[in-house]
Amino acid sequence: MAERKRVVVVGGGVGGSLVAKNLESHADVTLIDPKEYYEVPYAQMRCIVEPSMAERSVLKHSEYLKTAHIVQSAAESVSGSEVVTESGERVPFDFLVITTGTTYSGPSTKAERVKLYEADKEKIVAADHVLVIGGGPVGVELVGEIVVDFPDKKVTLVHSGKRLLEFLGTKVSDKTLKWLQSKKNVEVILNDRIALEGLTGPEYVTKNGTHIKADAHFVCIGKRVGSSWLQSSDLSQLIDEEGRLKVDANMRLEGQSNIFAVGDIANTKEIKQGYLAGKQADVVVDNIKRLIKNSKAPKLAEYKPLTSPLGLVSLGRYEGVAQFPIVTLIGRLPGMLKSGDLFVGKARGSLGVK
Numbered sequence: 634m635a636e637r638k639r640v641v642v643v644g645g646g647v648g649g650s651l652v653a654k655n656l657e658s659h660a661d662v663t664l665i666d667p668k669e670y671y672e673v674p675y676a677q678m679r680c681i682v683e684p685s686m687a688e689r690s691v692l693k694h695s696e697y698l699k700t701a702h703i704v705q706s707a708a709e710s711v712s713g714s715e716v717v718t719e720s721g722e723r724v725p726f727d728f729l730v731i732t733t734g735t736t737y738s739g740p741s742t743k744a745e746r747v748k749l750y751e752a753d754k755e756k757i758v759a760a761d762h763v764l765v766i767g768g769g770p771v772g773v774e775l776v777g778e779i780v781v782d783f784p785d786k787k788v789t790l791v792h793s794g795k796r797l798l799e800f801l802g803t804k805v806s807d808k809t810l811k812w813l814q815s816k817k818n819v820e821v822i823l824n825d826r827i828a829l830e831g832l833t834g835p836e837y838v839t840k841n842g843t844h845i846k847a848d849a850h851f852v853c854i855g856k857r858v859g860s861s862w863l864q865s866s867d868l869s870q871l872i873d874e875e876g877r878l879k880v881d882a883n884m885r886l887e888g889q890s891n892i893f894a895v896g897d898i899a900n901t902k903e904i905k906q907g908y909l910a911g912k913q914a915d916v917v918v919d920n921i922k923r924l925i926k927n928s929k930a931p932k933l934a935e936y937k938p939l940t941s942p943l944g945l946v947s948l949g950r951y952e953g954v955a956q957f958p959i960v961t962l963i964g965r966l967p968g969m970l971k972s973g974d975l976f977v978g979k980a981r982g983s984l985g986v987k
């Protein structure tokens with residue numbers, strides 16, 4: 634019998650967990666991730682107000698992977714056909730899939746992750762006034778969770794951009810601003826910022842001189858693309874000006890026959906979303922299977938980037954705001970699509986876990 638091919642997946646997030654799961658019965662798969670778990674990212678802000686949800690939204694890699702090897706360490710570089718980890722392991726590959734989306738600096742065990750959510754909730758419970766910094770999807774979703782579960786708290790949202798949720802269209806921004814201000818009494822400060830160095834409180838001063846007295850703050854600003862670990866390898870030539878990896882139509886790194894990228898790290902021309910990471914993962918799984926079967930230039934599947942941005946942002950546990958191709962909706966209807974379970978059941982199902 635021919636030897637099984639070695640597939641190394643770097644990053645255990647939305648894309649990496651799916652690639653590892655769907656290839657483990659076809660190849661000798663190794664997943665490299667600094668955490669012992671995959672976390673459904675869409676539920677993160679709910680976990681802050683309801684930490685017990687993390688029992689379902691945080692899954693140890695060992696819960697959904699049956700035969701794949703798990704190396705719990707950050708990858709440090711790619712050297713020839715090996716991935717070198719911070720823990721000093723050298724993991725050889727026939728196929729490499731890079732899915733290190735955005736940089737991660739949180740806890741590495743599930744128990745610590747849950748504890749952190751409990752501490753976050755206590756912070757909110759003890760506060761009369763909560764300050765949220767950053768009006769992208771993460772900041773807006775957190776504010777939504779707080780105002781729905783803790784309607785008596787005063788909440789201030791400070792955002793450096795001129796509108797909220799800039800990754801979607803202006804209709805989404807306008808409707809969301811109105812929902813927050815008129816319906817939920819949130820103080821929204823746009824076009825202003827709070828310096829993050831030495832941030833303590835309870836007195837916060839914005840760049841434009843507004844004073845905010847708050848008992849707790851949360852920083853929800855965009856994370857960096859997770860490609861810095863590749864800087865010292867030959868693949869660094871394939872990092873674009875945004876820090877993403879240049880991929881071809883088959884999701885392979887440009888000019889590479891056996892190295893793929895999936896998810897936020899890939900420079901596909903579209904918004905960066907988890908459901909797109911899932912679609913890319915399907916293409917990569919398909920292509921690696923084809924290459925395993927027939928290494929002599931088989932026809933490979935192509936990934937078609939999204940042409941009009943679709944987006945769904947939850948506003949607490951009942952409502953949401955959605956941008957579809959021809960209509961933008963806010964309220965219970967988009968909320969029904971996401972805000973209850975936040976796709977946790979779906980994500981668990983796609984990894985074969987009930």
Ligand SMILES: Cc1cc2nc3c(=O)[nH]c(=O)nc-3n(C[C@H](O)[C@H](O)[C@H](O)COP(=O)(O)OP(=O)(O)OC[C@H]3O[C@@H](n4cnc5c(N)ncnc54)[C@H](O)[C@@H]3O)c2cc1C
Nearest residue numbers: 644645646647648674707708733734735896897906907908
């Ligand atoms: C609150 C919130 C709500 C969201 N809502 C939606 C939504 O409704 N719909 C939607 O489609 N998208 C949503 N997104 C966006 C979505 O989560 C991302 O687009 C998606 O997670 C990208 O997947 P990924 O696999 O590229 O990276 P990630 O899921 O970010 O995973 C990256 C993985 O790489 C690992 N890693 C990083 N560096 C290294 C290294 N050096 N070595 C090894 N491993 C490393 C990390 O530990 C992590 O496991 C939301 C995001 C957040 C935070």
